[in-house]
Amino acid sequence: MNMPRLEVDAGKISTNARLLGKQLGDRGMAVTGVTKATLGCPEIAAILLDAGLSGIGDSRIENIERMRAVLGGGPTLTLIRSPMLSQVDRVVRSADISFNTELAIITQLSAAAQRAGRTHGIVLMVELGDLREGIMPDDLERIVRPILTLPNIELKGIGTNLACLSGTTPDAVNMAALSALVGAIEETFSLTLAIVSGGNSANIDWAFKVEDHGRINDLRLGEAILFGREALNRNPIAGLHNDAFRLVAEIIEAKRKPTQPWGHIAQNAFGEIGKVADRGEISQAILALGRQDCDPAGLVPPAGMTILAASSDHLILDTGGSMPMIGDELAFGIDYTTLLRAMTSPFVEKAILACPASRTGRSELVSAAAFKQKANG
């Protein structure tokens, strides 16, 4: 197998998805599995759907198209970023639903849906304080009215996204505000909103600790499923796996070296001037892994080892008491950003490992998905 290699433990992701799906289901909320950090990996999407999640959300149309090609027409695929005007035809072709905040785009989605002879679902995102995407609450009725007249467009629901840009915390107050907006829209326009999407992995504490979830009946979860953590303080969620991913890299140099550089010290390749404490000589290893493969800041080194620095293609480790051999493989824990970058890097081999304890069913699904992907070219 090629190196560096991202190893995905399908069994752990499946367990996380099953547990969250069940626990949130008991509280009246469906879970949309968010795959964007996996580059819309169809095998992982298949695992999430097999674990009982209600659908898949991704922010990129390329990812939605890839998953649609492998998974077929059955599962509900939602584009969770506002479509680009330049991509409306692709959006109505591959996504069942898209999240929207602009009437100009929804109007073009309507035109594209008519051209394609399809109906496209819309979820309107509402701004509740985080200042990323969202219609200001006072403007919501004004945008709903014309949407209801647009051909081939179905208003499916409303939603909000918090804690992404400003750290605005989902709580009883802003979630009740979302529920109140649902009630107001339903009353004003005599309709029922099927989807009320309350947020992302930052909503976990709210979902488990607040009793009354009002009208919220859907959460969009990526990090909580993939890493078993909530996204406000990155605390582990009880009973879930936090180590479904590891990044494995190979050692290409291992030497005793001083900790202090020598010569006249100016900027390094990234415009930084480092100051290093003199700790004498250390065991230093270089791995063939760098910023073009991952986000080095999100790597957790093996016990006893410390990451000293990373350039585009080299990761420098203080290996502590041990001196690994050239060609040795080292496995690192990773965070969300490193997963995102590793999945996106063409240099990183992706290996989905089925968990032996749960090999039946799912791995068949995974290999069926892989097979179908080949069949689709």
Ligand SMILES: *Cc1c(COP(=O)(O)O)cnc(C)c1O
């Ligand atoms: C990325 C994203 C999510 C999922 O976020 P997690 O923190 O990974 O759960 C949900 N909703 C939207 C709109 C997103 O962009």
